[in-house]
Amino acid sequence: MSLLLFIAGICVGFLAKYLWDTKQDKNLQFKWWQYLLMICWTLWVGFGIIFVVLSLAEYESRAAGLAALIFGGVAIIGFVVLRALYLRQNSIPAENKKSSTIA
Numbered sequence: 001m002s003l004l005l006f007i008a009g010i011c012v013g014f015l016a017k018y019l020w021d022t023k024q025d026k027n028l029q030f031k032w033w034q035y036l037l038m039i040c041w042t043l044w045v046g047f048g049i050i051f052v053v054l055s056l057a058e059y060e061s062r063a064a065g066l067a068a069l070i071f072g073g074v075a076i077i078g079f080v081v082l083r084a085l086y087l088r089q090n091s092i093p094a095e096n097k098k099s100s101t102i103a
Helices: 002-026 032-057 061-090
Strands: none
Touching (some): 002 032, 032 061
């Protein structure tokens, strides 16, 4: 189990570094609550993966399948909500297309 946690930590570290570099390259700005939501989502996904892998290692395929459905479903819903919040915050209202011309 400790080897699994070690490998998961390495993967999370590489992923965090990649996301931070992408954030810096694209000049993205996040608020504190967005960081908090991202951390909660990442922990949820990480715990879900670890639970599924450990359940499979103990030959508990039913528990692994149900956990994958529960953790995966909530993770997908959470991702969609986070994405919608981010896009709503950064959306630019369309300009008024009507132009007044003097004849």
